[in-house]
Amino acid sequence: MTYRTGRFAAAFAGLALLALAGCDRNEEAVAPVTLNAHEATLYAHSCSTCHEDPATGAPRTHDIEAWTPRIAKGDAQLLANIIDGFNGMPPLGQCIECTAEEFIRLTHFMAAPAGGETNE
Numbered sequence: 001m002t003y004r005t006g007r008f009a010a011a012f013a014g015l016a017l018l019a020l021a022g023c024d025r026n027e028e029a030v031a032p033v034t035l036n037a038h039e040a041t042l043y044a045h046s047c048s049t050c051h052e053d054p055a056t057g058a059p060r061t062h063d064i065e066a067w068t069p070r071i072a073k074g075d076a077q078l079l080a081n082i083i084d085g086f087n088g089m090p091p092l093g094q095c096i097e098c099t100a101e102e103f104i105r106l107t108h109f110m111a112a113p114a115g116g117e118t119n120e
């Protein structure tokens with residue numbers, strides 16, 4: 001999606017209406033994300049080791065139900081929890097080289113339905 005003002009305003013108004021109506025908010029809360037090669041490497045080396053292993057208690061990648069209440073916290077709160085750690089989630093998700101933007105991209109990748117597959 002391009003974020004040119006006109007289109008963005010229209011898309012945003014549509015989203016706001018959906019949110020107000022309270023309908024189908026849980027479906028497609030996050031659009032599928034396609035990771036670039038660098039992000040895919042970060043994901044493979046850190047996030048995936050826990051977020052693809054149910055034994056860790058981490059919300060599983062592409063498990064929309066598990067991610068919906070997390071995403072509802074908002075990106076700022078999620079970023080703070082990634083940086084500081086959150087229960088079983090280690091500080092920085094064991095990715096010291098990840099930037100704030102990458103943390104959010106990786107989170108949205110995991111929280112979104114499959115379809116934005118890793119792009120290596």
Ligand code: HEC
Pocket residue numbers: 043046047048049050051056057058059070073077078081082086087088089090092093094095098103104106107
């Ligand atoms: C060592 C295991 C581990 C690694 C590595 C890991 N996580 Fe997590 N993560 C967890 C666990 C466990 C939870 C669930 C914590 C809870 O809610 O008790 C979690 C939760 C989260 C949450 C939700 C936090 C919240 O406020 O609900 C986000 C966002 C997240 N992880 C992002 C990431 C990202 C991005 C990476 C890679 C850079 C990553 N994690 C790497 C174990 C891990």
